[in-house]
Amino acid sequence: MKPRTLLSWMLRESRGALGRFTFFVACLAVGVAAVVAIAGLAAGLDSGIRSEARQLLAADLAIESRRALPEGFDLLSLLPAGARTAAVREMVTVVAALPQNGKPGRSQLVEMKAVEPGYPFYGKLAVLPARPLAALLAPDAAVVAPELIGALGLRHSPHDRALDFRIGTADFHVAGLVSSEPDRVGIGTAFGPRVFLSMAGLERAGLIAKGSRVSYKTLIALPAGVSADRLEKIADQLRAALPANEAYRVETFRQAQPQLRESFAQVGRFLGLVALLSLFVGGIGVAQSVRAWLAGRLDAIAILKCLGLRPREVLALYLGQTALLGLIGSLIGILLGVAIQAAIPHLFGDLIPAALIRPWQPGVLLRGLGLGVGVALLFSLPPLAGLLRVPPSRVLRRDAEPLPVHRTTAGFAFLALAAGLLALTFAQTDSLLLSAQFVGALTLATAILAVAATLLAKSIGRLPRFSSIALRHGLGALARPGAATVGAIVALGLGVVTVLTMSLVERRISHELSRELPSNAPSAFLVDIQPAQWPGVRALLTRSRAEKIDSVPVVMARIASINGRPVDQIAGARRKRQDPNGRDDRNDRSEGREERGRRWALTREQRLTYLQKLPADNVVVAGKLWSDPDHGEVSLEKSFAEDLGVGLGSKLGFDVQGVPLELVVTSLRTVDWSTFGINFYLVVEPGILEQAPQQRVATARLAYGSEQHVQDLLAASYPNVTFLRIREILSKILGVLQRIGLGVRFLGGFTVLSGIAILAGAISAGSVRRGREVALLKTLGMTRRQVATAFAVEYALIGGVAGLLGAATGAALSWGVVTRGFELTWEPEPARLVLAIALTIVLSVIAGLAASLRALERRPIEVLRAE
């Protein structure tokens, strides 16, 4: 048969089936819309970051570290003539309004950034008055975010036009307001408002002491016309010239914010899977529509075969038809997905800036099309396989039913379905393991729901007869063989599982984060306390009626070697194994999270403390604390030791701010981090680090509402001490979590929508039978209201069963995630479960009655005459 003939036949085949295909198309479009919306947002963010990469770095390349560039490091000699550099220092600190009438002024945690002239080399800094930052930043001037003015309660007064406030030990005046900066982006929220200073200003504030938490950055702008290759070469030269450890990181704008993109990509991958789930649930609807459609086409298929159409041509005809419908559904879904993206900045303006929304990306649209058509074809395969077995002799004998599908054919169809789903998931996630887990879990959940639904339908058939005719009829309809309700129940159930699991998990974690802190937990952290300041700070806390005051010394150090082998070598070898080209691309997905965790453990700046006795939330699980009189000892947290790849007896070499030190691991501990106590991965035996440069951290429990006052007092007397409120930090984490949760529930809603479309489709597919049923019931004297009630009972039962099964599965799943994944206790939320079931019932009754309207409207005589 010629392709043109096939196409014209396909078009003819679609006639008169529009109503039925509506559900096919709807099921697919909903899922494709979800996939396209998420993929579009993720790709938009990624390409946005890439195209703005220079602005986001504010430079061509940057050297980042936790310490200043090495003494005598001649940066300019490594750069081409005409290159410019600007140093940037960032730290979190507390600033305060000036004292008034002897009372300390109001204080506020801020993110401070001291910059040299030139910053930013690229991108726009929105500053008022609109003058270069360097021109505004006199040594006694600061440019601040507008909200700081309110937070400190600064006011213009007749004598004091300058809006003075205090940073560290010096006073500054507000010389300008900053509303946006090019190189400040991220999913997380900031600790506090921005404060810009000049380097001289930072010096004046006197905040930089040894051990302060400052991040150092040197921005470099190359002269115009430097090629990309040259840029990479310069970066490599810098890497080679800097001390060979990972304390210094050289990043070029061409790498385009690998960490930022990776964290967006991770969220995108997770949400992409939720979107894919709604597409797969839509696939169940597709399979159901195709099955119902083919059931009505058996005669036509027999005629076609009788007229000489070969079985494979029949299959091609209907497969082509399915592909065509899949194409239509996908195109509609794509349009919906684009519309959703366009609507997102209006709905959640603060979540994703409109500038990063690029809904018309060919790659994303094509992926939506591919996934949509793929799902349509895959899910139609099992019902279409039955086509091969329609006997043509049905033209002579109406009772010639399709022969059962060959076991091998059926097996092949389902195998193809499973393999196809795996391939589609892989296309979405790029991870075979994740795809296998996802498809496996989905298959398991589907199987559980299907078995439970089938058993329930069967056992309902055995129930004693009810006296209510509506109830009896509804129950009977559910138990009727071939009632196509199992598919609807499974689909709807999967939707309930998705939404409910996410909402239960999110609620549990939110609850954990937002509840009152445990009564024995501290409510504030104090960091960067100079040892000499501690007695004074402690006295201040005591006077403020703080309880549970605790403090330990902190010594910053880096691990230099493990069992005599330099750590640079170990880290280098690990990286080489991951990336033979030696590229520094953190976005490389082949590098697992675990491996990155290990490398981070090796190369980061470590905080050490020394203690005679461990806090109560530490438990030694291997070895014995301070048991070796011959060596300096260190105790490691167990999972940290695993990341480092060391155990009892391993020798760790440290670089304590230039001084080498070797310690032996003599004990491993577990730590209960949820107590919010001060805890360390590395605890050193007393008597070794006492003379090293150090600071103290402290914790205290403050009476509710007294935190601001204590912060004000501290800022006035000890301006270098940073005061962190645990409650505030937790609520920031909570904010991020809730945003992701919102996305998941939004997408989960699509799954429920697919389930509803499937239910409506199943009902509408049986509308002929239903019309006959209504006519018969009406002829027998039932009123329309009674018939509607009987139907409502049936749909309510479907919704009820789906809701019940979904809720049970969802509860079990959330239990697993909460107790295993987050190691929290699980709390049953019966009200939520009941609400979920009730909503499913209401939705399915509404959808069901809406789909049966036509059948309900029919007059008995119309139907009986047509018999």
Added chain:
Amino acid sequence: MTSTPRIEIRRLFRRLPSGGRDLTILDGIDLSIAAGEFVAVLGPSGSGKSTLLALMAGLDRPTSGEILLDGRAIQALSEDSLARLRRAELGFVFQSFQLLGNLTARENVLLPLELLNSPEAGARADQLLAEVGLSDRGHHYPTQLSGGEQQRVALARAFATRPPILLADEPTGNLDGSTGRKILEILLDLRERHGTTMVLVTHDPAVAALADRRIHLRDGRIEREERSDRSETLAALAALSSAAPAEESAA
């Protein structure tokens, strides 16, 4: 007749499993039909008429025995070969018309022509619709046509590819007497003009009287055979045409 029979059936058996034992539908049929011959198959319900027709068309497979079309055994052919055979060699007319409901009358007639990639399919379909008197109804769907009109479309479809063999299963069974007679007239006329070999299943003796030969089936066996002579056929035709009123009523 010395040339190869158009249809030859040898020792044909068809058994179906039914309630745990085999039910014999056809019980050793031998039959030879010459090219251009018109054979009527008669018999009560369940005698195996339709099964015989289905086997000749390759729509069903025999339990044993041979079916030869132009000397070529078809019982062992693959589904695909059977499909190709049907599209080129066989035409069908059914009691229940078997038109595709989602295709117009003209598209139904076009269908077998398109399958053969016939170059002038459109013209041929229009010509056939004219021959059955439906030139102005080609764009109508089957549900918009009366039973008689639907069967006329089916006739046009059956002759569209000029098949050498036509198999008809109670073509007038669902029609009232006068409409049925009209349909038979068209059928016979088309057959005459195309020189088609025809096997017609019926239980109406008046219809069977038109055939060259009548095969009576009972319990899956040929009970007896009768040959009509020329005068008998002419008398039957005369009886048919005198009884045929001009019109049929549209539903």
